[in-house]
Amino acid sequence: xxxxxxxxxxxxxxxxxxxxxxxxxxxxxxxxxxxxxxxxxxxxxxxxxxxxxxxxxxxxxxxxxxxxxxxxxxxxxxxxxxxxxxxxxxxxxxxxxxxxxxxxxxxxxxxxxxxxxxxxxxxxxxxxxxxxxxxxxxxxxxxxxxxxxxxxxxxxxxxxxxxxxxxxxxxxxxxxxxxxxxxxxxxxxxxxxxxxxxxxxxxxxxxxxxx
Numbered sequence: 001x002x003x004x005x006x007x008x009x010x011x012x013x014x015x016x017x018x019x020x021x022x023x024x025x026x027x028x029x030x031x032x033x034x035x036x037x038x039x040x041x042x043x044x045x046x047x048x049x050x051x052x053x054x055x056x057x058x059x060x061x062x063x064x065x066x067x068x069x070x071x072x073x074x075x076x077x078x079x080x081x082x083x084x085x086x087x088x089x090x091x092x093x094x095x096x097x098x099x100x101x102x103x104x105x106x107x108x109x110x111x112x113x114x115x116x117x118x119x120x121x122x123x124x125x126x127x128x129x130x131x132x133x134x135x136x137x138x139x140x141x142x143x144x145x146x147x148x149x150x151x152x153x154x155x156x157x158x159x160x161x162x163x164x165x166x167x168x169x170x171x172x173x174x175x176x177x178x179x180x181x182x183x184x185x186x187x188x189x190x191x192x193x194x195x196x197x198x199x200x201x202x203x204x205x206x207x208x209x210x211x
């Protein structure tokens with residue numbers, strides 16, 4: 001099996017898992033998987049596709065400038081430049097971006113803080129942090145309509161081969177050294193977002209919370 005076909009199938013499997021969670025509302029979201037390092041190429045989801053379906057036009061191969069490697073009628077995802085920034089600056093092998101109700105709420109509620117902070121949750125171990133009462137933080141950036149501007153702001157928070165950034169009222173972008181790690185971290189963040197949203201709702205209706 002060629003490396004291209006292997007990577008295609010791997011990314012298709014990730015897309016199918018996230019689609020099963022219904023994380024691709026109204027064709028939103030974008031996924032990518034690195035194919036080669038030198039030169040840099042990666043598969044990325046095609047723009048405007050229903051990502052809950054599997055087709056032969058789900059992905060296209062992109063170069064280090066965010067442009068298709070071959071002539072195609074397909075357009076790369078609008079946020080492809082964010083993926084480029086990750087691959088240029090790290091050894092990451094996979095980037096995942098989804099819009100969910102919970103991550104949008106968290107990004108809006110904590111926008112003024114420029115970050116959201118979570119602590120004391122067992123799921124934090126998914127990030128490789130095993131300390132008791134560990135704390136994790138995720139930066140929140142403005143949702144610039146101009147993609148190069150958004151990419152520049154996003155790039156300020158790329159530090160290491162794994163990471164995540166929330167874009168206010170837009171979604172989360174997560175990257176990891178491979179697809180397994182990126183998906184694991186995405187699921188952990190979404191767990192934390194859902195937990196915090198429910199906690200805030202319980203506090204709103206004055207239901208006692210037991211710590």
